[in-house]
Amino acid sequence: MDQWALINKLVLIFFIALNFVYKETVDIPWAVFLLLTYFCLNICLHLLKQRYQVGLLLLSIALSIIGSVNVSPLFMLLLPLSFVELTNVWTKQKVIPFLLAVIPVAYVDQSIQAVYVLVAIYTFLTYTMGRFYHLRLMKNEDQLDAMRITQQKLMKQINDNDAFMKQSAYMFKLEERNRISQEIHDDIGHSIAGALIQMEAAKRMMSLNPEKAKELLQNAIGITQEGIDSIRFTLKNMKPTTEQVGVNRLKLSIDEFITKHDKHTALTCKGNMDRITHIQWKVIHDNVTEALTNSLKYAERSTQIAIDVNVLNKLIRVEVKDNGNGAVKVEKGLGIIGMEERTAAIDGKIIIDGTDGFSVTTLLPIQH
Structure with missing residues (x-):
């Protein structure tokens, strides 16, 4: 002015x-x-x-x-x-x-x-x-100042929420540890202590009353067996299924990709995910990550990426497809060669198609 x-x-x-x-x-x-x-x-x-x-x-x-x-x-x-x-x-x-x-x-x-x-x-x-x-x-500067203040508040809330989530996860781990230790102490510890008492008594009565000693040993065996069964039951409840680990890890990677890049990315799962083994989930995760990176580098005009995991009768089919221009001739770089090598290591196959957009399909056999 x-x-x-x-x-x-x-x-x-x-x-x-x-x-x-x-x-x-x-x-x-x-x-x-x-x-x-x-x-x-x-x-x-x-x-x-x-x-x-x-x-x-x-x-x-x-x-x-x-x-x-x-x-x-x-x-x-x-x-x-x-x-x-x-x-x-x-x-x-x-x-x-x-x-x-x-x-x-x-x-x-x-x-x-x-x-x-x-x-x-x-x-x-x-x-x-x-x-x-x-x-x-001046009005625009006031608006910018207000937006900066709002942004700072939002960033503070995000940081606070992130810290709260980390603290909550840590507390959950502590509570889970406490629950497991308490369960082992209450059930398994008492069982083993009871079995130990029975075996000590059987040892002392071995020369005096063999029949009674045999009965005490049998009781100790039963108590120990119950303790072993209790351990197996606890571990079975603690251990997540292969499906939960594999799908959740894949979803986490896709969510991280979405937050970093402006591309609509969707995941669909069909069939019995429990039939996919740990090593197959590892290969699927690595191949999907590499395919997403390639789509980001070379499919510049693409706006969305579809990831489809389908468990069929005899094979597992995982396709990563974008809606870009594709490629008439596909040149295999280190990324595609790496996918082919790790897929072939577990008797699988990679199919590359650039006619309608660009797609990378991973085929893996069902292991019985």
């Missing part, structure tokens, strides 16, 4: 100075002195605090009038912008500053009345436009 006003004043000062050069009747030293004084006042106007603005503007107006009376009528051309600035300090109306800037035309020398009106219109329009864009810029 200040730059617009200063530029306008410099233009007017330059215009007046040029006119003085071609008029021999003007007292050049006084004209230069008044112009420099006017310029210094307006520099101070934009450097000092707002409470001094009215006084400096009134001095500028007085200086313009003094210069017009004693040196040249052209000094009146400096009045419109000072009037516009002064009235904008008191009111936000757009018409009043223009009217106050035009009113002095009745007291201006007739030789410059037309120029005065043009200057008044020019200064009003440029000042108003500058003020409009200045307010708009």
Whole structure:
């Protein structure tokens, strides 16, 4: 805003100075002195605090009038912008500053009345436009500041949620450990302690009462067997199924891919996922990750990627397909060669197709 006003004043000062050069009747030293004084006042106007603005503007107006009376009528051309600035300090109306800037035309020398009106219109329009864009810029900056504050709050919430999730996961692990240790202590520990007591008693009675000792040993065997069964039951409940580990790990990788890249990626699973072994899940995960990376590098125009895991009667079919332009001739790089090698290691096969988009299909045999 200040730059617009200063530029306008410099233009007017330059215009007046040029006119003085071609008029021999003007007292050049006084004209230069008044112009420099006017310029210094307006520099101070934009450097000092707002409470001094009215006084400096009134001095500028007085200086313009003094210069017009004693040196040249052209000094009146400096009045419109000072009037516009002064009235904008008191009111936000757009018409009043223009009217106050035009009113002095009745007291201006007739030789410059037309120029005065043009200057008044020019200064009003440029000042108003500058003020409009200045307010708009300030509004945009306020919005940006508000968005930055909101972003900082959201980032803090994300970090807090992440920390809470990590703490919750850690607490869950601690609670699970405590539950398992308590269960082992209550069930298995008591069983083993009881079996140990029975065997100690059988040892002492072996020479005195073999039948009783045999009975005690049989009881100890039964108690130990119950303890072993309890251990197996606990471990079976703790251990997740192959399907849960494989599918969840694949979903996690896809979710990480979605958060990092702007591509719609969907996973569909069909059939009995329990028939996929751990080693097959490892190969599937590595091949899907490599296929996603290749799609990101070479299928630039693709917007979505479909991942389909289908367990059939005799084989497992995993397809990663995008909707890009595809490729007429597929050149095998290190990524595709690596997929073929690890798939062939477990008697599988890789099929590459670039006719309709680009797809990588992994075929693995069902292991009985």
